[in-house]
Amino acid sequence: MIFLTLVFVVFVTFYLYVQHCHSYWKKRQIPTLKPTFLVGNLWETLIGTKNFMVPVIESCRKFKDYKYIGFYKCLTPTLIINDLELIGQVMVKDFNHFEDNVVEVSADTDYLMAKNLFSLKGHHWKSVKALISPMFTAGKLKLVFPLMDDTAQKLIKYLNKRVQDGRHHCVDGKYLAHQFTTENVANCAFGLTAQAFDSEKSEFVDVARDFGTPSFTQSLKLNILFMMPALGKYLSVGFFSKYVQNYLIDVVTQTIRYRKENNIIRNDYLDLISQLKEKSKEYKFDDRDVAAQAASFFGDGIETSSVVICYNLFEIAKHSEVQNKIREEIQLVRQKHNDCITYEAILDMTYLDCVVTETMRLDTPMMVLFKTCTKTYEFPSPKGNIPGVIVHPGDPICIPVEALHRNEEYFPEPDKFIPERFAKENKSNIKNFTYLPFGEGPRFCVGMRFGILQVKMALVHILSNFHVKNNAKMPETPLVDPGTFMRMPIGGFWFDFEPIQSKT
Numbered sequence: 001m002i003f004l005t006l007v008f009v010v011f012v013t014f015y016l017y018v019q020h021c022h023s024y025w026k027k028r029q030i031p032t033l034k035p036t037f038l039v040g041n042l043w044e045t046l047i048g049t050k051n052f053m054v055p056v057i058e059s060c061r062k063f064k065d066y067k068y069i070g071f072y073k074c075l076t077p078t079l080i081i082n083d084l085e086l087i088g089q090v091m092v093k094d095f096n097h098f099e100d101n102v103v104e105v106s107a108d109t110d111y112l113m114a115k116n117l118f119s120l121k122g123h124h125w126k127s128v129k130a131l132i133s134p135m136f137t138a139g140k141l142k143l144v145f146p147l148m149d150d151t152a153q154k155l156i157k158y159l160n161k162r163v164q165d166g167r168h169h170c171v172d173g174k175y176l177a178h179q180f181t182t183e184n185v186a187n188c189a190f191g192l193t194a195q196a197f198d199s200e201k202s203e204f205v206d207v208a209r210d211f212g213t214p215s216f217t218q219s220l221k222l223n224i225l226f227m228m229p230a231l232g233k234y235l236s237v238g239f240f241s242k243y244v245q246n247y248l249i250d251v252v253t254q255t256i257r258y259r260k261e262n263n264i265i266r267n268d269y270l271d272l273i274s275q276l277k278e279k280s281k282e283y284k285f286d287d288r289d290v291a292a293q294a295a296s297f298f299g300d301g302i303e304t305s306s307v308v309i310c311y312n313l314f315e316i317a318k319h320s321e322v323q324n325k326i327r328e329e330i331q332l333v334r335q336k337h338n339d340c341i342t343y344e345a346i347l348d349m350t351y352l353d354c355v356v357t358e359t360m361r362l363d364t365p366m367m368v369l370f371k372t373c374t375k376t377y378e379f380p381s382p383k384g385n386i387p388g389v390i391v392h393p394g395d396p397i398c399i400p401v402e403a404l405h406r407n408e409e410y411f412p413e414p415d416k417f418i419p420e421r422f423a424k425e426n427k428s429n430i431k432n433f434t435y436l437p438f439g440e441g442p443r444f445c446v447g448m449r450f451g452i453l454q455v456k457m458a459l460v461h462i463l464s465n466f467h468v469k470n471n472a473k474m475p476e477t478p479l480v481d482p483g484t485f486m487r488m489p490i491g492g493f494w495f496d497f498e499p500i501q502s503k504t
């Protein structure tokens with residue numbers, strides 16, 4: 001009897017505690033979608049029926065008159081910012097109140113993720129970002145351009161071989177784009193040949209693939225890291241497996257040592273990253289720190305860009321007039337640049353730029369950004385007479401990127417693919433903080449230029465040599481996989497490549 005009473009008391013206390021947590025926004029008169037017991041607004045995400053960005057978009061649409069909305073990541077109250085001026089304050093103007101990304105990883109569990117620029121906090125982040133940012137200037141990109149060109153030639157050779165073998169229909173697009181970005185990142189960042197297009201086994205490719213096609217447990221870990229960071233820290237959840245960590249640290253340290261001993265200068269990112277040890281004054285870099293910065297190419301350089309390449313191919317294949325127009329532009333620009341695809345030639349392709357920009361609006365890879373409050377901040381009233389809300393250090397803030405990109409007030413006919421929105425004459429119509437595929441402010445994506453360049457290189461070379469069609473396996477409007485943090489369609493990407501007579 002005593003035992004049953006105890007169980008009852010524990011259960012009721014727990015129930016009341018959950019109800020207390022889920023009344024946080026109601027007490028502050030901030031609207032929310034109805035939370036589900038214990039899991040808040042993540043029920044459909046956790047049972048795998050809807051990606052977590054769906055309830056975020058639903059919240060923004062349902063309460064569109066409010067400058068901010070409440071959300072429950074399980075028991076944690078989170079503020080979704082639904083107003084451009086306030087988004088600007090969080091990301092730029094009052095950035096010193098929201099300096100950190102939401103990820104919490106302990107260096108003991110996952111050194112590479114913990115010391116990666118994305119996860120670094122406060123002073124560490126500031127000094128490392130100041131050192132890393134100059135690596136992605138136009139001048140540095142020009143240095144690695146020949147390496148990218150080399151990878152693009154390998155991609156075309158590989159596709160031509162598939163044509164000869166009659167295997168150019170129903171190509172797994174994600175796999176193909178992943179081969180390209182893996183080879184490119186191995187080449188530009190690690191100074192290696194990954195052999196991603198060869199049939200021979202390569203450890204670099206295995207590691208990249210292991211990383212890029214996460215198992216159920218890895219996806220779960222990712223969701224915990226971003227959606228429930230406190231739980232992630234408590235459970236010592238990491239991102240890179242021990243095997244990937246050891247492999248990357250070994251590759252980076254051995255290659256740097258080899259180059260030093262043999263006086264090899266390759267003008268790639270590893271050369272630049274290896275200088276961090278000497279250049280850094282405030283923050284002491286060791287070999288593992290250098291590896292951690294190189295490792296960010298794994299997460300962002302390989303994965304994000306390959307997803308962007310696929311969505312571009314998908315939209316281009318779906319809109320044949322767009323495909324023809326890009327091909328015409330490529331030919332015109334080539335003529336202007338002595339029949340070569342140079343760095344400057346890529347920059348001259350303004351229509352291609354509109355296509356890539358529009359694809360990243362419509363199919364943005366990072367659908368939501370989570371920030372953490374680092375210094376107490378008072379938001380003004382969300383609407384009418386409702387009082388403002390004070391957020392405290394550690395409180396999560398959500399920037400609803402996908403909801404902004406699909407808001408008809410900012411982008412008329414938001415579900416339509418219209419590259420001309422971003423043409424020079426129309427660009428002034430785009431309001432600040434409505435287009436955020438790379439974030440904004442001091443936490444802005446450091447590798448944006450590299451990412452965009454490698455996406456364009458893949459597209460230019462593919463479209464110069466092949467007509468791209470979506471295979472019958474590809475739905476007209478693919479649904480976003482509920483289990484992934486980065487946008488991926490359910491069922492993946494499937495393309496047919498028809499060769500055309502042109503140069504690579």
Ligand code: HEM
Binds near residue numbers: 301366436442
């Ligand atoms: C087209 C591909 C890419 C997309 C869509 C993308 C997107 C993003 C986004 C949305 C953020 C968060 C920004 C914010 O919080 O405000 C970010 C941060 C970051 N990205 Fe990228 N990224 C891409 C390519 C790359 C590449 C190639 C690298 C290479 C190293 C990279 C490295 C990083 C790093 C280190 C951060 C953290 C920056 C910081 O916290 O200061 N990204 N990226």
